[in-house]
Amino acid sequence: QKEVEQNSGPLSVPEGAIASLNCTYSDRGSQSFFWYRQYSGKSPELIMSIYSNGDKEDGRFTAQLNKASQYVSLLIRDSQPSDSATYLCAVDRGYNKLIFGAGTRLAVHP
């Protein structure tokens, strides 16, 4: 079992729709969770971090964490073509080691 699992996609959504990206992790002791966006050929950029169960909203982005189910998600409201990228889920499993999933490719079409 991979430490951090994501559906590779592509996830295709129309412009203006809500994109829902999901991630599961195996280490129950993990405490910190991150979503990164990576455009093709570029380095990842941090979108959201979440540490407690529940929802965290920042603009069009909402991160959701359920530690009991070992599940993290990212919702993107009012999706734009500029949101088309690969979204990486990352989990800090302690000792300052950030482990990444393989990423989900999102395509927002006009």
Added chain:
Amino acid sequence: SQTIHQWPATLVQPVGSPLSLECTVEGTSNPNLYWYRQAAGRGLQLLFYSVGIGQISSEVPQNLSASRPQDRQFILSSKKLLLSDSGFYLCAGNTNYGYTFGSGTRLTVV
């Protein structure tokens, strides 16, 4: 804020040649630093991390080594490159706000 500098942006090296990639950090002191590799279309694989000068932890045994000669300098090296060393190499550092990445080095071993 923390800024990670990496160079060069692209590198083409023959099999068997040595490698040295440098990463420097500004805007913070005593950061934890990381080297990741991303193969084409894949997620980020943690290679090495360092919590201080001279302290290196290796995540994956391979043809690479890392060193941290100064607080804000992290170097990735190889004595003899293999074809399988090709990839996108990313240096990262963490702060209280999350992990930030340099712009990466795309290495092609030919």
